[in-house]
Structures are given as structure tokens and as C-alpha cells.
Amino acid sequence: MAQDRPAADTPAEAAAAPPARRNGSSHRGLRTFESLRYNRDYRFLFAGNISANGAQWLQLFTVGWLVLSISQGSALHSVAVAGVRSVPVLALGPWAGVLADRIDRRKIAIGTNIAQVVLATGFAVLIAGGWVEVWHAYTYMLLSGCAHSIQQPVRHALVANTVPRSDLANALALNAMSVNITRLSGPLVGGLLISTVGFKWNFFFEAALYTGMVLLLLPMRTPYREASTARRVSAFTNLREGLVYILGNSALFRLTLLNFLRTTVFMPLVLLMPVYTSQALGAGVGTGTFMIALMGSGGLATTLIVATWGFFTKKGLVTLLALLAGSMVIAVLGLSHWVWLSLPLMVLMGLCQTHSVVSNNILIQSIVSDNLRGRVSSVWHYESGLIPLAAVGIGYVADRVDINTALVTVGAAAAILSLLALVRFKEVRELD
Template identity: 30%
Template sequence: MFRSLREYNYRLYAAGQVVSLTGTWMQRAAQDWLVLELSGGSPVALGYAVALQFLPTLVLTLWAGVIADRFDKRRLLVLTQTALGACGLLLGLLDVSGAAELWHVYLLCLVLGCFSAVDAPVRQSFVVEMVGPAQLTNAVALNSMTFNLARVVGPALSGGLITVIGTGWVFLLNGASSAAVVAGLLLMRTADLRRADPAAAEPGQLRAGLRYVRGRPDLIVVMVLVFCIGTFGMNFENTFAVIARNVFGRDADGYGLLITALAVGTLSGAALAARRSAGSGSRMRLMLVGAVSFGALLSLASLMPTYELFAAALVPVGIAVMTFTTSANSTVQLAVEPTMRGRVMGLYMLLFMGGKPLGGLASGWLADVLGPRSPLLLGGLLSLAGGLLAVWWLARRRREDRGLLSAGG
């Protein structure tokens, strides 16, 4: 099913990602729990932490796309992944020693966000260099399955480990896990990489990338929809932590199981996207179906009266959101010129992740004022509206194109 694994370099990368991403999800769950403990269970404090972690995306991601088009992506990833691991180790040492305070977590969230903002577009645009255009969709789907396998295992492990050994050791384990992906990058056969010619060092490269996207209505639809769902619909982790603790009275393991339930669905959604995304038309249709389904299912899940029903409702939510994100990612990557891929993916990641500060702050405020369920309900309704608007706009544009062809005939 995953033909991209025939590539030696990609096998190294994927194996390292399984270990590293498991550690990343362990840290995310532990970080949210630590913020709640240090703040006395405040959803607003958790919103601040999320906002600080994703705020650098607004400033750095577009420029990181320019860097990705100009420099060796493998070397850039070695640097960013090493730095991300160091952040985990430092937070772990502070926590284990009993010195961790809320401002420490906030500061490290900001630093972590800076390196993540650079890492994301470089990593996204590096995939095609490992596998080539023919296997890109397959590799994107495998990346999603790897990500969500870690999403299943990581929070569940984290919830249990927090109960047994505390959050500090979870941070240390995540820091150590980054060595796996760095080792895979260093062991690659660089001669086998399919590197595009680097962009020339000249002024206006960022503006050229933005002009390129502006001239592509199909890309604009995807970008707007990605922003809407990424900002308002996908604030899962901080919202789930508040719901688990403040609505259902669960401990860290209960929070971890909610993320695991979501990830069971996302694994299935990634497999569906891999099987159904052979042609550009099918990718676009699948993306729109995923967007509309996600909004409707998330709104429904927010109304579930018991912990068990809420957890069960998250499985189809996971299927829908991964159907959307995997299809959107492959649609964009396969539609752009190789020399523009880094800058376009920089804009894609900016819109996908850059709304997290707004979404994190809004979800924390809504949970505090209207109740813990409100961020999920409103996020689902906004995602549904965005998906329906995208369907309407594309259908209208198709009718107009047919009208022009008829007039010309």
C-alpha cells in the first residue's frame, strides 16, 4: 500500500518520525497537564500556552519557505530537530527538579514555536526530494498515518506515565526521542535525493511566491479553507484537557484516552486519503467532503452527554479531519512548481498553524465564559460553514467556466 517505503532515505525518515512524533505527542499532553496544574485548572492559562507556541508561525513561516527553496533542506532539518529536542530536555529538567513555574512553560512554548515555525515548511517540502513526484501522495498519506499512530500511542503513554512518574520525565523522554529523526537524516544517501534547483538569491522571492498563489484560484480555495478549519475547528488538545478535567472529572489518563479516540479515527482517515487521492479531481472532492463532514461531526460530538459517548464520537471526527488535511496537503504539493514548493508550503503552514494563537485564546475565553463544550460546538459550526461556502464557490466557478465555453462555441 505504501510504495514510498521502497525508498531507502524515506524509510530512514519514517522510522525516525515514529519515535520522535510519539515523544512529541507525549510532551503535548504532559505540557497541557502541567499548565493546568500550575494554573489551578485555568482554561485561559492553557489558551495562553497554545497561543505562545503557535504565535511564531505568524512571523517566521513565510520566510522559512523562502529558506527552504534556497538551502539544503536536510541540513536545515537536522538543526531544527536538534533544537526542538533541546527544548524538551530543558523543560524536563526544570520540572523534575521542582523549579518549573508557569512563566517557564510559557517561555519554552514560545521558543519551541520559533523552531517549529521554521521546521514545518522545510519538512513538508523535503518529502518530495526523498520520494519523487510520483510517490508524493503516498508519502503524504504515510506521514499522516505515522503522525496519528504517534497520536494514538503518545497521549495514552503520557497519561499513564504522568500518573506514575510525573510530567517532568515525559518531557525528558521526548527530548531524547528527537535523536531518532536526527540520526535518520544524517544517515541518508544524499546522492539519492531528488533536489530541485535552488532559488536564486534575489530580492522579492517572498512576494513572488505570494503572487504565484494569488494567480491560482484553486490554491486560494484550499488555503482559505485550511485557515478556517485549522484556526476554529482543530483546537483539540487544549479543549479536550479542559473537558476531561472540568466536565467529566477525569485525570490525565482520561484526557489521554480522548486524544487516542480521536487518533483512531485519524488513522482510518489517512488510509482513506491514501487510497482515494489518485487524481486531482478526486483529491479536491475528498477534501471538500472531509471539511463538511468534520464540521458537522465536531458540532455533534460537542453535545454528547457522557464521557463514553463523547470519546466514541471523536472517532468519526478523526476520520473526517484527516480526510480533509491529507487531501488538502497533497492537492497543494502536487499542484505547484518545484521551485515554488517551499514558499507555497510556507504559506500553507502559516494559514494552517498561524491561526492557532487566535484559536487557542478564543477557545480558552469561550470555555471560561460559555462553558468547556462551547469551543468545540462553535468551531464545528464555523468549519461546516467554511466547507459549504467552498463547495458553493467551486460549483459557481464551474458553471461560469461552462458558460464561457458554451459562449465561445
């Protein structure tokens, strides 16, 4: 049976409480699921995140195929409808962080997931009734993106509110693991449902998964949440405070910049995979899907390694080295015209990306004050709104020249910037 730490009466006591005795935990090989074993509330959050992340990947996979089928095979609509989901982050993202620092984060997460349940159910009914059109899909993804842009930084901040500081690195690694697990399983389940029972059941199942998140959040508490002072001033003041805090903290600002660089270079690769697979490798859908799965497997392996044994060196240095290595992998992918070479490169890409994400995230969550955690997390997640824009930019270069040249150019430029950061950002290199 799982063992919990003794409950604290107040957030301050919870934060100060010593960890419970962990028999055998001195053996680092037994630490993989440590934060799940000793933290009841994190168990609820982790299970809920698995459910919500599964809904997210199921949605992203299914909606593209649905639109492809109802738009006479329009590739543009198929890609654009998934990208629309990220647009609200650009407008709502920072304000979601303000909300997360002013209101009970658990209640916000419950409310946004209920909204996702309603949206997914309504869209499934449209499909079941035979009324769905392309504009319905765009509207659905835009509204779903609004809920997602609010709930994502909130769910992120909740991790630090459900575990003590000593378990934060392990909990964040497991959180990243949940993303990689559902990234692999979501398309698998989605494809099976489409081929057997039709599109509508994908969205009904998505609604059920979001319902699961709501039910798991109800008994969850946040014993490590500090008392909020954000409501003493206006929301506009809160927003300014968050930005000033990030800009005024050199390490935090540089980590945020590195995360933005990672997103604009690494993340568009998945969206560009159909073009790369067909044009650079001369292969089909099966190869492209397998390459994405290999990237996910590399990420999953990374989270297991980090959760079990930690990092091989200082986290700040890991962030910088992973960014440099991943940029070089993208450049080499651009040089490759061979499936046998590109397949292992995708595993390396998953390793580099997840090392960069997890190390960067752990450092930021360790540095930031809990009163500002929501605002800082929202800026950290703001990068997700840039992914479609970056993909369009790289796609433009690919159209003008070719996908290989585009990837080599982007990878080489990112490698140069990463190398400069490795040399110049001494403060980040020393972070652990």
C-alpha cells in the first residue's frame, strides 16, 4: 500500500514538514515512482493528467483525419484545424497565469475540464447527427484551445502544490512521462476507434477522459500551496508583476529564452513530418507515424531515466547541452535521405527534447515563488502558441527551396545560438 507523509494543518507546515522515512529509498534505483508512492494528492493529479493528456492527443489525432474526410481531402484544412487550438494561448496565456495566482488552482482546473467535456460531447453529437461541417471543427478547436490555454499552466503549477520540494524533480519527470505515454497511445487508440466505430466515438471517449480528470481532481488537495497575495492588487498589476519578476531574475529570464528557442526549433518537426517523410525520404504514412513513435519512445526513456536516477550532471548544463545536441540532430535530419539513418535520429531527438524540457522546467519551478508560479508557468507555456507560426515559417522555406535545406538551415542556426548560450550563460550552466 502507498505511504503518505503525515498531513500538515497549514500550507506553511506542509512546506516545512520533513519527509517521511522511506525504507530503501537510499537506493536510487528505487526512486522512479517515489513522488507517487509518498504523496496522495499527487497520485490524483498524475492520474488526472494521464486522462487529460490522453484526451488531448486523441483530439489532435482525430480532428485532422475528420477534417480530411469532410473537406474533400484538403491537407491545408487538416493541418490548420489542429494549429487553431494553439492560437488562444497567444491572447489568453498570460492572463491564465494571473488567474492561477488569484484563484484556487484546483477549481480552475475542474472548471476548464468541465468545459472540455461539454465541447467534446457537443461536437460528437454534431458528428453523430451528420451535421458536422469544416467550420464546426475550427470553432470546436478554437473554443477547446481557450480552455486548454487556461488549464495548462494551472495543471503545471499544481504539481508543485501537491509534492514537497524534495520530490519536485521526480514529480515533474513523471508528469513529462504521462505526456509521452499518451503521445504514443493517443494516436493508437484514435486510429483503432476511427477504423472500427467511427469518428463520433473518438470525441465521446475524449469527453469521458476529461470527465475522469474532473473526478480525480475532486478529492485532491494542495497542501504545498502558499497563501496567495495576488488578490490584494488588480489583475493588471498582477500581470506586470509577473513580467517584471521574470525580466528581473537573470536565470529565470535566460531559462525562458532557452525554452522559447527549443519550442520554435524542435516542436514544429512533428507538424512537418508528413512533408519530410514524403519529400526527403520518399516514404509513406506508415514510416512517418513510426518516426513520431520513435521520438516519443526516446522521450519516454528519458523520463524513466530522470525519474529513477536523476540527471548525469547539473540541470542547467543539461538544458544547454540538450538544446545544442537536438539542434544538431535536426540539421543532420536535413542532410538525410535515408530511412535507416533518420529512424535512430528521431530517437535521439526525443532524448534531447525531453532532457531539455524536464531540466528547464525543474529549474524554473524550483526558482519561482509559489505566489508567482501561475504567471511564470503561463509564460513558459506561451511557447505552445508559437509552434504553428514556426511551422509555417519553416514550411515557407521548404516550399521555396526544399524540406532538407529548411531543416539544415534551422538546425544550424539553432546550434549556433545554443553554442553561444552554452558559452555565455554561465549562471545557467551552474544551476542545479
